Amino acid sequence: MSENSTALKKTPLHAEHIRMGGKLIGFGGWDMPVQYSGIIDEHNAVRSALGVFDISHMGQFFVEGAGSASWLNRMLTNNVERLGIGQGQYTLMLNEQGGVIDDLLIYRICDDDWLLVVNASMIDEDFAWLRSHLPADVTLTNRSDEFAGLAVQGPKAAAWFETFVGGKCQAPTRNQIVRLDMGGGQMFIARTGYTGEDGFELFCPAAAAVQLWSDVLATGAAFGIKPCGLGARDTLRLEMCYPLNGNDLSPSITPIEAGLGFFVDLKKPDFIGRAVLASQKENGPARKLAAFKMQGPTPPPRSHYGVWKDGAQVGETCSGGLSPTLGCGIGMAYLPAASSAPGTTIEIDIRGRRFPAVVEKKPLRKAGA
Amino acid sequence: MNVPEDLRYAESHEWLRADGTVGITDHAQHELTDVVFVDLPEIGKAVEAGQVACVVESVKAASDIYAPVSGKVVAVNEAVRSNPALVNTDPYGEGWLFKLEPSDASARERLKSPADYKAQIG
Structure with a gap:
């Protein structure tokens, strides 16, 4: 355990995780379950049936006001004007150099009423950055502590949802968000996730979290639901090549280099970091985030391992691990553009020995695999 | 947690059998989670x-495994190369790691007794 457990924050489900045998570790300042039954077992449950994750550590900001759309379009890379009411999108918040402060999801709740879901470790920094750029006609509220969150993910998610809501509301479609009245307040339900499977993210008042957790597990039992930890969350997202801020994204990396150009609208009015991105898009970035697969039985790659090509080091891994679905080591690394094409043979330095790997097209886990 | 009576233990969670065989404890395999390599x-x-x-x-x-006593490696468990999960399923049996020829036969006695190791892991 690298983080001091006494200083760690606890989600409203902390006691539930301990009661149910979850193994806790420090992550981004939070004491979170890394696993329950085992990372591979939980990973397979999400790929084949259903899993539930505590995502209460994530942050919720609310933005309101007449000038909110144009301000958000200045602060974020994607175009919020494309969102109808109840729709959401993946987007990035950049510094003036085009580097990534955070990646997040934004939902349009009403015309000028928005919900931003940000990374747990970045809540304070994101909030400070946004507030320092806030115009007079927009209000920004950090309500992260008021909300708990659950991600219910897997191919059985749609069938589970029907049982769970019992006709009280229609399932949102991909990237949509709906509001459901509960006894203790409102719950937001979004059709999204970080696993590559169908699924929902539920955000409820913190005081209702334990009840929701138990309701989800009870209604999910018929679908083979398993409580899952951050370990499986990481292997699931890595197979899909979804970036993790802090590993694959940082203030010195742009979304163009990270292969996230799809979530950058260079045609909308100016936004923070735009000039650097426009130039990179036109000239091609010097380095690109590449995904790779180890060849043969090798130790799993981890972050900060050297990447070699033709006898010289060309980069460093930013994420890595064993893919339970593919049964081999996988990872991602920023590589010179010329060495980042699928099919390129590279080597990963693991404790002083170099093991062969091949750059692959993203995502590493293909649909239906 | 299973702590067999016929073994000695290092504080870093390795066990040593009288014949020099070394592995990691049940507690350690549980903490490490699924062993894959x-x-x-x-x-x-x-x-x-x-x-x-x-x-x-x-x-x-990746977790370092320490030699509980000084000596020379005289055998390794090839079975865990092809099936690393043996370390999880049978840490004191099929999941052994390597065998040492200790340079000092009495060094084993300085390792923790089963009772002391049990007290350590609570």
């Missing part, structure tokens, strides 16, 4: 007590 030492390698002798990789992380 074992980097075994070379036969003939001299190891010092408390120094890294091999590496066990779980899905989560």
Whole structure:
């Protein structure tokens, strides 16, 4: 355990995780379950049936006001004007150099009423950055502590949802968000996730979290639901090549280099970091985030391992691990553009020995695999 | 947690049998989670007590395994190379890691007794 457990924050489900045998570790300042039954077992449950994750550590900001759309379009890379009411999108918040402060999801709740879901470790920094750029006609509220969150993910998610809501509301479609009245307040339900499977993210008042957790597990039992930890969350997202801020994204990396150009609208009015991105898009970035697969039985790659090509080091891994679905080591690394094409043979330095790997097209886990 | 009575234990969670066989404890395999790769030492390698002798990789992380006593590696468990999960399913049996020829026969006695190791892991 690298983080001091006494200083760690606890989600409203902390006691539930301990009661149910979850193994806790420090992550981004939070004491979170890394696993329950085992990372591979939980990973397979999400790929084949259903899993539930505590995502209460994530942050919720609310933005309101007449000038909110144009301000958000200045602060974020994607175009919020494309969102109808109840729709959401993946987007990035950049510094003036085009580097990534955070990646997040934004939902349009009403015309000028928005919900931003940000990374747990970045809540304070994101909030400070946004507030320092806030115009007079927009209000920004950090309500992260008021909300708990659950991600219910897997191919059985749609069938589970029907049982769970019992006709009280229609399932949102991909990237949509709906509001459901509960006894203790409102719950937001979004059709999204970080696993590559169908699924929902539920955000409820913190005081209702334990009840929701138990309701989800009870209604999910018929679908083979398993409580899952951050370990499986990481292997699931890595197979899909979804970036993790802090590993694959940082203030010195742009979304163009990270292969996230799809979530950058260079045609909308100016936004923070735009000039650097426009130039990179036109000239091609010097380095690109590449995904790779180890060849043969090798130790799993981890972050900060050297990447070699033709006898010289060309980069460093930013994420890595064993893919339970593919049964081999996988990872991602920023590589010179010329060495980042699928099919390129590279080597990963693991404790002083170099093991062969091949750059692959993203995502590493293909649909239906 | 299973702590067999016929073994001695290092504070860093390795066990040592009277014949020099070394593995990791039930507690350690539980903490490490699913073991997916074992980097075994070379036969003939001299190891010092408390120094890294091999590496066990779980899905989560790579963990150093220390030699509980000084000596020479005389055998390694080839079975865990092809089936690393043996370390989880049978840590005191099929999941053993390597066998040492201790340079000091009495060193084993200085390791923890089962009772002391049980007290350590609570």
